[in-house]
Amino acid sequence: MSRRGRRATAPSPEQLKDAVAGLIAAIDEGGDQLPPERVASARKILRKASERLELVGNHTVVALAGATGSGKSSTFNRLVGSAVSTVGMLRPTTTTISSAVWGSDPANDLLDWIGSASRHRVSPERAERSGATEHLDGLVLLDLPDVDSHRVAHRAEADRVLGLTDVFVWVTDPQKYADGILHEDYLRRMRAHEAVTLVVLNQADRLAPDEAAACRTHLRELLADDGLPNAEVILTSSRTGQGLDELRGALAGAVRAATAARVRLVGDLHTEAEALRAYVGDTEPTVSSEPDAALVAALARTAGVPIVLDSVERDYRARASVHTGWPLTRWVGGMRANPLRRFRLDRTVLGAEGAKRRKQTEQDQEIGAVLARSSLPEATPAARAAVATLRRRLGTKASQGLPALWADAVEIATGSDEDDLADALDQAIVGTPLRARNPAWWYVVGALQWILVLAALGGLLWLMLLWAMSAAQLPLPDTPTYSGIPVPTGLLLGGLVAGGLLALVCVPFVRIGGRRRRRKVEKRLGGAIAGVAKARLLDPQNEILGRHRRTRENLDRVLATRR
Structure with missing residues (x-):
């Protein structure tokens, strides 16, 4: 024209x-x-x-x-x-x-x-x-x-x-x-x-x-x-x-x-x-796709992870004592409350037992997901306040420099429903395996303990037989000795003392194993908590920031048509 x-x-x-x-x-x-x-x-x-x-x-x-x-x-x-x-x-x-x-x-x-x-x-x-x-x-x-x-x-x-x-x-x-x-x-x-x-x-x-x-x-x-x-x-x-x-x-x-x-x-x-x-920013804040250690730690505290870890360690010791302790006193440990069962966490196991339970529950996964809840105590006000503070900081950082509507959306995504977040954390804990296969040495020690019990029982029966023959004024056979100690007496006392000493020797190894199991479960739970933080807090933020970026790029694509 x-x-x-x-x-x-x-x-x-x-x-x-x-x-x-x-x-x-x-x-x-x-x-x-x-x-x-x-x-x-x-x-x-x-x-x-x-x-x-x-x-x-x-x-x-x-x-x-x-x-x-x-x-x-x-x-x-x-x-x-x-x-x-x-x-x-x-x-x-x-x-x-x-x-x-x-x-x-x-x-x-x-x-x-x-x-x-x-x-x-x-x-x-x-x-x-x-x-x-x-x-x-x-x-x-x-x-x-x-x-x-x-x-x-x-x-x-x-x-x-x-x-x-x-x-x-x-x-x-x-x-x-x-x-x-x-x-x-x-x-x-x-x-x-x-x-x-x-x-x-x-x-x-x-x-x-x-x-x-x-x-x-x-x-x-x-x-x-x-x-x-x-x-x-x-x-x-x-x-x-x-x-x-x-x-x-x-x-x-x-x-x-x-x-x-x-x-x-x-x-x-x-x-x-x-x-x-005019309603889209020129850039987006840089937000990590993975949660930092402070956020994971705060979420872990509010989810009751420290309590779970204490229970895992005690559970390891309790089960170890059942296998390695003196068989004649194991019934005392059986009377104690199971640390994991108390919080309804004893279902999260590995190994043959866990595979068996998973096979059973796979037939009704949806119902299981609804019913699978722990009985962990509610988070303390201090723990909830720490999480709220970190979420606000996360939302402020992710919304910095964005127009009002976008900033509000980011902050809302970060401040998702507290009950929903708590439920997701609980599900993460319930769904995390807290047990593993029993160590092989437990079974070796357990077998030794029963051998020692049988030895002590054999010595006791032998001595009782000799006592009964003596009481009946029957001729007594020669009782074998070893280093001057009658064999029946040695079997009885040796079985009892050796069993007790073996149980005491196993105590430090059980404690070491409990701490090792605690660290493994802590790492496993940390990964599960990080997954919740990513899915419920960071991914919604990044989804909105991604939409903001694509909106800007498409608008600039239209504007470039006339340049």
């Missing part, structure tokens, strides 16, 4: 398609973190783009818009070659859009979409009578109601149709070219459409040449302030025909290029992307 070398290369169909896809992706990724009114506006533009692309054909829709008395309808009639549109200082009461179509291609569907009831086809003969020397086939010219009309319906209709056209021709005059309605309500808001904007300063025949030039210069300055520094300004007179050939030439250039629709739509998409971009 421009003859001043300011128009950028028109976007290709692929670029327009990419811009549409980018805006759709940005809206989808942004979700509730983008203002609903902006999203609704963007979706409206996307619908319009889809509808307009289906109706593109070979037509270029040009709207003549302007204020009352600017000569818009007169200019329309001069371009058409006949008095098609009513001319007057005041608009008629109808809000009908007058349209004129050049060329033989049908435009009924397009005009139905626009909503023009008054339609006129410009024949080659009529075009010749209008003095046209340019080829305008494919042009659809619209005469809109006045944009400054006191009738709300007139202005609303003009605004509606302006949202559907490809090229804007703003018709003004020496008295109203600086009008605030024109500049503030329209031109300034449509700066993204500079490539398809043309300004006509009509009634130039009423001015001396130097006055017309001064008005044109001032109008260009006003357009620059509106963000349209390269918009073309044409001096015309609908009464004398001055400048109409230049206007026809500009319109013919738009028709020949057949890109105005794409330029306009990209401008609309750019405007929406720019508006949405």
